[in-house]
Amino acid sequence: MAALEIQNVRKTYGGKTEVLKGINISIEKGEFLILVGPSGCGKSTLMNSIAGLEEITDGAILIGGEDVSGRSPKDRDIAMVFQSYALYPSMNVRDNISFGLEMRKVPKDERTAEVERVAKMLQIEHLLDRKPSQLSGGQRQRVAMGRALARKPKIYLFDEPLSNLDAKLRVEMRTEIKKLHQNLGTTIVYVTHDQIEAMTLADRIAVMKDGIVQQFGTPQEIYDEPANIFVAGFMGSPAMNFIPVQIQNEGGGLVAKVTTRDGRTYSLPLGERGACLTNYVGKQVTLGLRPERVTQVNPHEVERADVMVLEAEIDMVEPTGPDTVMHIHLNGTEVSCRVAPDSAGKLGEKMNLMLDLSKAVFFDIESQARIG
Amino acid sequence: MVNQTAQSSMNWSRINRGLIYAVLLTAALFYLLPLVVMVLTSFKTMDDIRSGNLISWPTEFVFDAWSKAWSTACTGVRCEGVEGYFWNSVQIVVPAVLISTFLGALNGYVFTKWKFRGSELLFGLLLFGCFIPFQVVLLPMAQTLGLLGLANTTAGLVFVHIVYGMAFTTLFFRNFYINIPGELVKAAQLDGAGFFTIFWRILLPISGPIIVVTIIWQTTQIWNDFLFGVVYGSGDTQPITVALNNLVNTSTGVKEYNVHMAAAIIAGLPTLLVYVLAGKYFVRGLTAGSVKG
Numbered sequence: 265m266a267a268l269e270i271q272n273v274r275k276t277y278g279g280k281t282e283v284l285k286g287i288n289i290s291i292e293k294g295e296f297l298i299l300v301g302p303s304g305c306g307k308s309t310l311m312n313s314i315a316g317l318e319e320i321t322d323g324a325i326l327i328g329g330e331d332v333s334g335r336s337p338k339d340r341d342i343a344m345v346f347q348s349y350a351l352y353p354s355m356n357v358r359d360n361i362s363f364g365l366e367m368r369k370v371p372k373d374e375r376t377a378e379v380e381r382v383a384k385m386l387q388i389e390h391l392l393d394r395k396p397s398q399l400s401g402g403q404r405q406r407v408a409m410g411r412a413l414a415r416k417p418k419i420y421l422f423d424e425p426l427s428n429l430d431a432k433l434r435v436e437m438r439t440e441i442k443k444l445h446q447n448l449g450t451t452i453v454y455v456t457h458d459q460i461e462a463m464t465l466a467d468r469i470a471v472m473k474d475g476i477v478q479q480f481g482t483p484q485e486i487y488d489e490p491a492n493i494f495v496a497g498f499m500g501s502p503a504m505n506f507i508p509v510q511i512q513n514e515g516g517g518l519v520a521k522v523t524t525r526d527g528r529t530y531s532l533p534l535g536e537r538g539a540c541l542t543n544y545v546g547k548q549v550t551l552g553l554r555p556e557r558v559t560q561v562n563p564h565e566v567e568r569a570d571v572m573v574l575e576a577e578i579d580m581v582e583p584t585g586p587d588t589v590m591h592i593h594l595n596g597t598e599v600s601c602r603v604a605p606d607s608a609g610k611l612g613e614k615m616n617l618m619l620d621l622s623k624a625v626f627f628d629i630e631s632q633a634r635i636g
Numbered sequence: 637m638v639n640q641t642a643q644s645s646m647n648w649s650r651i652n653r654g655l656i657y658a659v660l661l662t663a664a665l666f667y668l669l670p671l672v673v674m675v676l677t678s679f680k681t682m683d684d685i686r687s688g689n690l691i692s693w694p695t696e697f698v699f700d701a702w703s704k705a706w707s708t709a710c711t712g713v714r715c716e717g718v719e720g721y722f723w724n725s726v727q728i729v730v731p732a733v734l735i736s737t738f739l740g741a742l743n744g745y746v747f748t749k750w751k752f753r754g755s756e757l758l759f760g761l762l763l764f765g766c767f768i769p770f771q772v773v774l775l776p777m778a779q780t781l782g783l784l785g786l787a788n789t790t791a792g793l794v795f796v797h798i799v800y801g802m803a804f805t806t807l808f809f810r811n812f813y814i815n816i817p818g819e820l821v822k823a824a825q826l827d828g829a830g831f832f833t834i835f836w837r838i839l840l841p842i843s844g845p846i847i848v849v850t851i852i853w854q855t856t857q858i859w860n861d862f863l864f865g866v867v868y869g870s871g872d873t874q875p876i877t878v879a880l881n882n883l884v885n886t887s888t889g890v891k892e893y894n895v896h897m898a899a900a901i902i903a904g905l906p907t908l909l910v911y912v913l914a915g916k917y918f919v920r921g922l923t924a925g926s927v928k929g
């Protein structure tokens with residue numbers, strides 16, 4: 265039985281602006297669902313709809329198999345962290361955290377204990393007597409987390425709960441949330457703009473755009489088999505390379521033709537990955553290749569059938585620390601490559617690069633959907 | 637060179653400052669003059685008033701006029717001073733202000749955080765109440781009071797002021813609450829709080845500035861009201877403004893200016909006091925908008 269099932273949910277504001285256009289998502293008990301998507305795509309609206317704070321225009325929301333579409337927020341047993349924190353300005357941190365417990369008639373000593381526990385976990389013990397106006401953005405965010413974590417609801421909704429924390433605290437909190445999820449086994453829906461957060465925390469990711477779920481799947485599925493160019497470009501940093509290529513049949517196998525800027529043409533052997541492209545021979549498709557698949561030449565890999573070495577001029581060099589991102593041009597498009605800092609060439613130099621096509625994906629130029 | 641410019645700009649700013657203070661002082665004196673005349677006159681004897689001029693210093697400070705105004709001056713047929721009417725006013729103002737402020741807060745809360753179909757229209761209609769001249773509602777209101785059995789009672793006057801004041805108080809609170817993020821209410825809903833709990837525990841505690849503004853506004857309006865008081869109050873329920881009018885118009889030969897002035901000051905004192913005590917909150921409240929955090 266699904267812990268949370270969103271069935272064909274639509275939401276229209278004021279009779280014309282349709283913000284959610286038929287959302288379908290279903291997650292099992294204890295699963296961690298992450299919603300990602302560009303700003304304004306309707307993530308917060310979907311969260312509010314799940315919580316019952318916005319009435320949905322059409323469709324149904326089921327929690328634990330029960331249709332809760334008509335139920336008031338407090339009867340849905342949900343705790344939420346708002347994007348804007350929404351701390352009660354007149355109450356100190358302690359009261360902010362215990363307000364929900366008080367409303368649910370938890371005895372006083374239990375409330376005190378719970379506040380202590382949550383404050384310790386979130387490292388806000390020293391702030392308990394302060395008012396929200398006396399806290400920094402990151403501290404407020406932690407209090408907002410604390411307010412949700414003090415309760416044990418059926419579902420937690422987190423709307424960008426870590427966006428205002430510094431890098432170190434963010435990593436700590438991420439681990440904390442992961443542990444929390446593993447210990448409590450509570451179902452969580454979580455909105456984030458952070459790729460790493462999405463990949464590390466999620467059991468399932470739903471990628472949204474313009475009120476439509478573009479793809480719903482495990483992080484690895486989303487990363488390796490993106491449903492379309494939008495998803496492929498949205499997940500991963502630096503973004504996936506999209507190279508327009510012509511598919512040809514050469515020597516019994518399919519190849520994609522690429523030309524470097526100085527006019528040399530190579531045939532990239534597609535191997536297994538080309539199996540789905542038989543209908544596209546002689547046509548243009550978009551080749552999707554992640555930057556980490558365009559690297560320095562690793563001698564032990566060059567023998568593989570789906571690997572190809574080519575020489576290209578370096579247009580830009582960006583060291584990131586663990587590796588260096590370089591830009592080259594193939595078929596007139598910029599292509600980013602991820603190479604080990606030691607083997608990175610200099611700007612304007614020519615360098616041999618290895619293209620690994622074992623994870624290459626192909627998109628239809630018209631529909632932008634993945635082929636195969 | 638640099639020093640010189642700094643010097644001359646400092647001189648200029650001094651001159652500017654002096655000018656500004658001069659203008660402000662003149663304006664303050666101009667506005668204070670009537671009050672000064674009133675206060676001085678109220679401490680004079682009648683002889684003093686007849687012999688001296690308007691702004692001359694009293695030859696001798698006497699409180700006779702004040703005690704007469706308070707307890708023995710004639711307002712129409714009765715000669716018991718304005719004391720009773722003063723308390724009438726208090727009895728009208730206190731409940732009317734408190735109730736209309738509370739209702740305004742509740743209305744503002746509903747109009748911003750619990751919008752329903754047609755709530756904007758309803759608010760628009762309510763706003764009309766701010767622009768309806770008093771005179772228009774006199775007759776229908778008299779009829780209503782008669783039907784409710786409240787004609788010529790203090791309760792009736794309180795009722796009138798609540799109804800008339802609600803348009804303003806609602807407007808004040810609505811404009812204040814509209815700047816308070818709706819997510820506060822949503823968070824409280826998820827925490828399990830209901831309609832009134834959210835109002836009491838979340839919104840009212842942050843409404844201080846606008847409560848002060850509303851109370852000052854309503855107190856001034858209701859205390860100073862004359863028209864409703866003269867129409868709907870009668871005899872011993874009339875407010876002090878009506879009594880003051882009667883006192884001044886009761887002609888028993890000599891016009892006792894000192895008594896009139898004392899009575900007028902008594903009538904104006906409470907609103908003056910409210911401003912002195914809470915005036916700075918008034919300004920602060922008018923400019924306070926959103927509550928961050």
Ligand SMILES: Nc1ncnc2c1ncn2[C@@H]1O[C@H](COP(=O)(O)OP(=O)(O)OP(=O)(O)O)[C@@H](O)[C@H]1O
Pocket residue numbers: 277281283301302303304305306307308309310347
């Ligand atoms: N009350 C409203 N009336 C009309 N349109 C609204 C309302 N609330 C939100 N919208 C619109 O709905 C769309 C989705 O908003 P939403 O807050 O869900 O975006 P989001 O995905 O959470 O974005 P972000 O990542 O910036 O938080 C936006 O285009 C927004 O302008």
Ligand SMILES: [Mg+2]
Pocket residue numbers: 307308309347423
């Ligand atoms: Mg949002």
